[in-house]
Amino acid sequence: MEVNLLEMAIEALGIVFDPSRMVFLFLGVILGLVFGVIPGIGGLVGLSLLLPFTFAMEPFSGLAMLIGLGAVISTSDSIPAILFGVPGTSGAAATVMDGHPMARNGDASRAFGAAFTASMLGGLFGAMILGFSIPFLRPVMLSIATPEMLALIIFGLTLVATLGGKNAAKGMAAACIGLFLATIGEEYQMGEWRWTFGSLYLWEGLPIVPVALGLFALPELADLAIRRQSVTTNVTAAKNSTKFQGAMDVLRNPFLTLRCSAIGSLIGAIPGLGSAVVDWIAYGHAIRTEKGADKTFGKGDVRGVIATESANNSKEGGALVTTIAFGVPGSASMALLLSAFVVYGIIPGPDMLSKNIDVTYTLVWSIVFANIFGAALCFLFVGQLAKLALVRPGILVPIILAIAIIGAYQSRTSWIDIYVLLSMGVLGFVMKRLAWPRPPLLLGFVLGAIFERYMFLSVNIYGFEWLTRPVVVVVLALAVYGLLVPIYKKWLFRRRERQRGYTISLKFGRNTDANYFDLAFTSLFIVFFTITFFAAADWHFDSRLVPQLISVSGALFCLFLVVSQLFMRVESDSPNLQTIAATDLSGEYEGMERSVIFKRTAQFFAGVGFYLVAAWLIGLLPAMAAFVVVYMHFIGRESWRLSLLVAVIMFTFTYLLFHHVLNIVWPQALMGELLPLFRETRALRLM
Numbered sequence: 001m002e003v004n005l006l007e008m009a010i011e012a013l014g015i016v017f018d019p020s021r022m023v024f025l026f027l028g029v030i031l032g033l034v035f036g037v038i039p040g041i042g043g044l045v046g047l048s049l050l051l052p053f054t055f056a057m058e059p060f061s062g063l064a065m066l067i068g069l070g071a072v073i074s075t076s077d078s079i080p081a082i083l084f085g086v087p088g089t090s091g092a093a094a095t096v097m098d099g100h101p102m103a104r105n106g107d108a109s110r111a112f113g114a115a116f117t118a119s120m121l122g123g124l125f126g127a128m129i130l131g132f133s134i135p136f137l138r139p140v141m142l143s144i145a146t147p148e149m150l151a152l153i154i155f156g157l158t159l160v161a162t163l164g165g166k167n168a169a170k171g172m173a174a175a176c177i178g179l180f181l182a183t184i185g186e187e188y189q190m191g192e193w194r195w196t197f198g199s200l201y202l203w204e205g206l207p208i209v210p211v212a213l214g215l216f217a218l219p220e221l222a223d224l225a226i227r228r229q230s231v232t233t234n235v236t237a238a239k240n241s242t243k244f245q246g247a248m249d250v251l252r253n254p255f256l257t258l259r260c261s262a263i264g265s266l267i268g269a270i271p272g273l274g275s276a277v278v279d280w281i282a283y284g285h286a287i288r289t290e291k292g293a294d295k296t297f298g299k300g301d302v303r304g305v306i307a308t309e310s311a312n313n314s315k316e317g318g319a320l321v322t323t324i325a326f327g328v329p330g331s332a333s334m335a336l337l338l339s340a341f342v343v344y345g346i347i348p349g350p351d352m353l354s355k356n357i358d359v360t361y362t363l364v365w366s367i368v369f370a371n372i373f374g375a376a377l378c379f380l381f382v383g384q385l386a387k388l389a390l391v392r393p394g395i396l397v398p399i400i401l402a403i404a405i406i407g408a409y410q411s412r413t414s415w416i417d418i419y420v421l422l423s424m425g426v427l428g429f430v431m432k433r434l435a436w437p438r439p440p441l442l443l444g445f446v447l448g449a450i451f452e453r454y455m456f457l458s459v460n461i462y463g464f465e466w467l468t469r470p471v472v473v474v475v476l477a478l479a480v481y482g483l484l485v486p487i488y489k490k491w492l493f494r495r496r497e498r499q500r501g502y503t504i505s506l507k508f509g510r511n512t513d514a515n516y517f518d519l520a521f522t523s524l525f526i527v528f529f530t531i532t533f534f535a536a537a538d539w540h541f542d543s544r545l546v547p548q549l550i551s552v553s554g555a556l557f558c559l560f561l562v563v564s565q566l567f568m569r570v571e572s573d574s575p576n577l578q579t580i581a582a583t584d585l586s587g588e589y590e591g592m593e594r595s596v597i598f599k600r601t602a603q604f605f606a607g608v609g610f611y612l613v614a615a616w617l618i619g620l621l622p623a624m625a626a627f628v629v630v631y632m633h634f635i636g637r638e639s640w641r642l643s644l645l646v647a648v649i650m651f652t653f654t655y656l657l658f659h660h661v662l663n664i665v666w667p668q669a670l671m672g673e674l675l676p677l678f679r680e681t682r683a684l685r686l687m
Helices: 002-016 019-037 042-054 059-076 078-084 095-104 108-142 146-157 168-182 208-227 242-252 254-268 275-289 302-326 332-343 357-380 382-390 393-409 415-433 439-468 470-499 516-535 541-567 575-582 594-618 620-635 640-661 670-686
Strands: 504-508 568-572
Touching: 002 019, 002 059, 002 357, 019 059, 019 078, 019 357, 042 059, 059 078, 059 108, 059 302, 059 332, 059 357, 078 095, 078 108, 078 208, 078 302, 078 393, 095 108, 095 208, 095 302, 108 242, 108 254, 108 302, 108 357, 146 275, 146 439, 146 470, 168 439, 168 516, 168 541, 208 393, 208 415, 208 439, 208 594, 242 254, 242 302, 254 275, 254 302, 275 302, 275 439, 302 332, 302 357, 393 415, 393 594, 393 620, 393 640, 415 594, 439 470, 439 541, 516 541, 541 568, 594 620, 594 670, 620 640
Parallel strands: none
Antiparallel strands: 504 568
């Protein structure tokens, strides 16, 4: 069997090396890089667009082109995440945590070098897993049932304690908010509508694209607009040579790259989790395992970029394992690839390990070369990409914001997409100002629906015996261990500080230094969770169980935060403790008066409001051009000539891509509704 596998792998290599197939693979890679850079598009849209064109090709060429596109989305989506704090796809959200601070510190080229190298190695690892694991993992995958899946999801949710920074209660409260948002829409078990308020849009729940863009893109753009400085003023950001330093960073952390690649492959093989989760799990793992990560992650630690990017690209190989071996797609993108299998007459299952083994290894080699091509192309243009960090915010902010709004709109082609984007943007902006972690909210939102689904299936099929299954016991033990480790580290740190002669004491009583904006924000969520608990009381038990559990948990975490801020404080003369406490404060505008901050914040959101009003009046695309001109000239203080030139380029690019290529259905503008009425009235008058 080993000889046959080796022979078939070599034969598949010859198939892929055919010049025409390499051309199709390369074209797929280029398209994937383009779709990954544009926020809100992603691999699903790219594959949907490309799929019909591949049906007329012979199978190997068509699959090579599809794999080429899908394999490198996670390579280029790190570009806007690092430069602007705007994730190209939801899978690059965790890259923002350290990639964007690196860009602001003048290390954009280094961050790119690390990201592209880690992406390539992660993709190669995923391909290796795909090539060697299918014959051996098939029995293991067949033994995984809903209880094991539920345990893995619970393990993922426990990472919020780490992603919550020093204040784990804020992380858990934020996760409860995300879990609650995931309950919006049709309930899986009983088919009951929850929190839809009669809106057809909410029947399917909130879409991930506007939620992710709102939480992470708008707050970063607002920061640029308020500071009115480039992403970085450090000219070393444009130095091409630092990209090799980033590549060496990856090579100096081989075990981190290997571990996170393994995590990506494992999570990618689990249907339903997908790209929006794997980067956070890898990031949380890195925080827990890397030395000093609790002090440096989130401030521009290159290891944070390595962890997320290696996991992101390796997930494709893992997702193909279940797709090929069982016909169960590991993600929505894999479902599209599965439809291509059907068109080509390829049946997933045992045949993929026997008579169609050449197809399997063709996919493996396609992933290998796609990752090499993608990383090489990105690496080649690192210097040019890094120079974007020096571009003035008066130019960057309107361009990125316009693309983000249209990218959010295309998720369901509804006005509500934009409302969700802006609502999540305001929430994310406030959370960032008050040092609330946003990653747990997104993680809870992504995992919420499948958590509830597997909970229902596990309890109804196995009763409470699902808790005694061996794999479940091991995974839950790891989850408990992960929750206890941060508490133990904090206790150990304080003990060491006392041994050094410092005084550390917990005082009870009224805290006059409490942040009353934070208290008001937290109290608002206590009221929110209380209302939602009683609002769900009339639902069927299966429908209200998880929402009420979330409401109680969220209210308790928020109540603990309020009580601890009002009546508890830690007093210490330890400089180390004071340094750690200072890291909890995020997004400070050094040297700026509060009145200036409020004025520029109001200007930014007023600009967004102008965009929406103009879109309602004259249409989304013309409003985009008008917004770019108005913002660049009146707020960014750019010349009329440059403002008009950028607006024309933006309009042309967006019109060609979204209107002609993606065939987006644009919303009807008021002007478009009134113009036919005006013409009819005029015609009647002439008669």
